[in-house]
Amino acid sequence: AYVWSIVIDSDGYLWIGTGAGLAQFDGDSSWTVYNCANTGLSNDNVTTVAIDGSGNKWIGTSHGGLAKFDGTTWTIYDSTNSVFTDNCILTIAIDESGNKWIGTHLGLVKFDDTNWTFYNSSNCILPYDGVRAIAIDQSGNKWIGTPFGVSKFDGNKWTNYNTSNSGI
DSSP: OOEEEEEEOTTSOEEEEETTEEEEEOSSSOEEEEOTTTSSOSOSOEEEEEEOTTOOEEEEESSSOEEEEOSSOEEEESTTTSSOSSOOEEEEEEOTTOOEEEEETTEEEEEOSSOEEEEOTTTSOOSOSOOOEEEEOTTOOEEEEETTEEEEEOSSOEEEEOTTTSOO
16 A cells, blocks of 8 residues: 555554555554544545644545544544645644644644634745645744745744745
């Protein structure tokens, strides 16, 4: 299966996002596969996985939105109950405060477990709405990767880096 994402939880288990669902591996011999047939996932193409400070798995899919798995319960966030309109999740990063930063084809989403904030080229200087990568540095800056460069967001100010003003 196509592998999109791999993260390791605090117990050393690997969580692997694939084109056929989410696989959990104990690192030795035990595999568990989570997919539409046996979970609350609404799409088997798992594009990204992140784990928050409470051990919840946040799973992005190509057309099924975002899923939260607490080890027992699946919660789905999609166009029916969130700001996602196309339900395509490309990347997830979680900051020190537990905010989920979610990259989609249509922009960047911040979710604080209650409120959704949507950023795209119409309300910030994000150079392109398709967010492919997110990293959060030690100062809390969000680094947002798009096909047209990298944007730094410090919570207030956006700075763009591209081929004309950086080494990219």
